[in-house]
Amino acid sequence: MTTELLSFVYTPQQRPDKRPAERRRTDFGEIFDEFSPDRAEVQASRCSQCGIPFCQVHCPLHNNIPDWLKLTAEGRMDEAYELTSATNTFPEICGRICPQDRLCEGNCVIEKGFESVTIGAVERHITETAFENGWVTGPQPLVERDHSAGIVGGGPAGLAAADVLRRYGYKVEVYDRHDRIGGLLIYGIPGFKLEKSVVERRTTLLAQSGVVFHTSTDVGRDISFADLQAKHDAVLLATGVYQGRDIKAPGVGLQGVVAALDYLIASNRTGLGGDVPAFTSGELNAAGKNVVVIGGGDTAMDCVRTAVRQGAKAVTCLYRRDRNNMPGSQREVSYAMEEGVHFEFLSAPEAFLGDDRVEGVRAVRMRLGEPDEEGRLRPQVVPDSTYRIEADLVLKALGFDPEPIAETFETPDLDVTRWGTVKTAFLTGETSLDGVWAAGDIVRGASLVVWAIRDGRDAAESIHLHLEALADAEQLQATG
Numbered sequence: 392m393t394t395e396l397l398s399f400v401y402t403p404q405q406r407p408d409k410r411p412a413e414r415r416r417t418d419f420g421e422i423f424d425e426f427s428p429d430r431a432e433v434q435a436s437r438c439s440q441c442g443i444p445f446c447q448v449h450c451p452l453h454n455n456i457p458d459w460l461k462l463t464a465e466g467r468m469d470e471a472y473e474l475t476s477a478t479n480t481f482p483e484i485c486g487r488i489c490p491q492d493r494l495c496e497g498n499c500v501i502e503k504g505f506e507s508v509t510i511g512a513v514e515r516h517i518t519e520t521a522f523e524n525g526w527v528t529g530p531q532p533l534v535e536r537d538h539s540a541g542i543v544g545g546g547p548a549g550l551a552a553a554d555v556l557r558r559y560g561y562k563v564e565v566y567d568r569h570d571r572i573g574g575l576l577i578y579g580i581p582g583f584k585l586e587k588s589v590v591e592r593r594t595t596l597l598a599q600s601g602v603v604f605h606t607s608t609d610v611g612r613d614i615s616f617a618d619l620q621a622k623h624d625a626v627l628l629a630t631g632v633y634q635g636r637d638i639k640a641p642g643v644g645l646q647g648v649v650a651a652l653d654y655l656i657a658s659n660r661t662g663l664g665g666d667v668p669a670f671t672s673g674e675l676n677a678a679g680k681n682v683v684v685i686g687g688g689d690t691a692m693d694c695v696r697t698a699v700r701q702g703a704k705a706v707t708c709l710y711r712r713d714r715n716n717m718p719g720s721q722r723e724v725s726y727a728m729e730e731g732v733h734f735e736f737l738s739a740p741e742a743f744l745g746d747d748r749v750e751g752v753r754a755v756r757m758r759l760g761e762p763d764e765e766g767r768l769r770p771q772v773v774p775d776s777t778y779r780i781e782a783d784l785v786l787k788a789l790g791f792d793p794e795p796i797a798e799t800f801e802t803p804d805l806d807v808t809r810w811g812t813v814k815t816a817f818l819t820g821e822t823s824l825d826g827v828w829a830a831g832d833i834v835r836g837a838s839l840v841v842w843a844i845r846d847g848r849d850a851a852e853s854i855h856l857h858l859e860a861l862a863d864a865e866q867l868q869a870t871g
């Protein structure tokens with residue numbers, strides 16, 4: 392057993408084993424293996440136990456990272472799990488898909504010169520060990536309370552809130568328009584980053600603990616928002632953002648030019664055994680095709696890597712800035728490169744070519760000019776630089792905006808920002824409507840799973856305070 396800490400001076404960073412690109416190109420299994428217990432202990436022992444741990448400061452959940460690394464190094468896994476689960480509802484999910492290079496690990500002080508502690512992989516290992524040993528349970532309330540909360544959206548924000556509220560003993564019902572619970576964890580993020588069974592075992596625990604899931608229930612269509620408000624004492628909006636941004640270019644309406652999320656949902660649904668006619672017909676299937684993905688974020692990386700696994704003939708990513716200015720995780724970009732994706736940096740689409748179906752993309756070279764108001768270098772067109780790329784399938788992965796929520800829910804008094812996201816009070820998630828909270832992407836715009844978990848937990852704590860006050864007021868009234 393390794394107990395000596397600060398071993399980073401003589402122990403190099405080692406991540407869990409990564410499956411060779413040639414093997415992983417052919418399936419949707421996760422690309423990293425589990426840490427063995429020995430390797431996890433050794434890697435955790437590299438932590439220097441900083442007095443001011445910047446890793447913790449830069450984790451949106453402020454996880455107690457140094458303490459659980461120390462416990463792991465000492466082999467005290469049950470205590471390590473108690474700590475990881477105290478601040479994070481789904482540590483095994485964050486350990487897999489947080490962009491750690493931008494969050495905890497990117498801010499680890501030993502990153503400079505020694506390479507960071509492998510925080511995400513240890514967090515995953517702790518929780519997988521807990522699952523193996525049967526230490527993970529769903530919420531187990533000490534008291535049952537009369538009040539109920541209705542949650543619209545079963546993504547990470549909604550599920551994190553459901554977990555906290557059920558622990559307090561409230562009746563919790565989650566409504567989702569999809570046939571499965573999990574939001575983008577199920578139908579957005581591909582299995583090679585997060586296997587579906589990892590999400591489903593969590594929703595099973597929540598259901599076993601009494602959380603009621605209403606799937607295939609589109610709020611605003613199958614049930615009105617007013618009915619939900621009447622049924623529940625508090626309502627949480629956790630509906631995410633789903634309106635894919637479009638491209639303004641000739642030919643964008645051709646067959647074969649499709650939204651990234653439609654493509655990813657079809658792939659995930661098929662992988663789960665569902666029957667997706669647009670996949671079977673080839674419309675949303677990259678097999679044998681020249682695929683061009685437009686965009687440089689995480690969604691674009693998920694599309695290119697999915698296309699590789701579906702057996703595309705060639706996969707090209709077209710991005711208008713350079714590699715250093717990509718918005719997504721650099722690690723994901725390097726995995727895509729290992730898997731054979733071709734990148735055309737500093738390139739943008741000018742037109743989509745073809746009669747009915749897309750046959751090619753006319754692209755133009757870009758260069759980076761002056762910074763914009765956010766400090767990002769503005770791409771500018773290089774004159775006379777057009778070129779053609781063959782394409783039978785073009786995926787538009789340019790980000791997402793919220794759907795018009797106040798209209799869908801017929802709630803004109805719900806305050807939204809100029810971007811269409813829901814306005815909430817700082818840290819509590821309260822909206823302008825009485826008894827209604829909001830959390831996750833519908834508040835922040837397209838963001839990260841770890842932030843959705845944080846928002847869901849915060850909103851649930853605020854709902855708890857509200858419902859406790861309501862219960863006190865009702866009791867006072869009843870006792871005269």
Ligand code: FAD
Nearest residue numbers: 544546547548567568574575610631831832838839840843
């Ligand atoms: P969602 O996960 O979007 O869940 C919202 C839920 O609300 C959905 O299930 C939806 O069906 C439901 N819903 C919406 N409207 C209604 C309605 N009217 N009635 C009933 N139900 C409704 N983040 C990371 O941290 N790491 C990653 O690697 C990563 N990869 C990503 C890859 C892709 C392709 C995408 C699109 C996103 C990725 N993200 C990643 C971002 C992350 O998935 C989101 O930030 C996160 O899921 C937001 O959680 P949420 O609960 O707010 O919303």
Ligand code: SF4
Nearest residue numbers: 450485489494495511
């Ligand atoms: Fe790092 Fe994410 Fe875990 Fe926080 S939740 S410690 S950011 S992997």
Ligand code: SF4
Nearest residue numbers: 438439441446499500
């Ligand atoms: Fe350990 Fe790095 Fe965090 Fe310091 S910053 S406590 S070395 S993980």
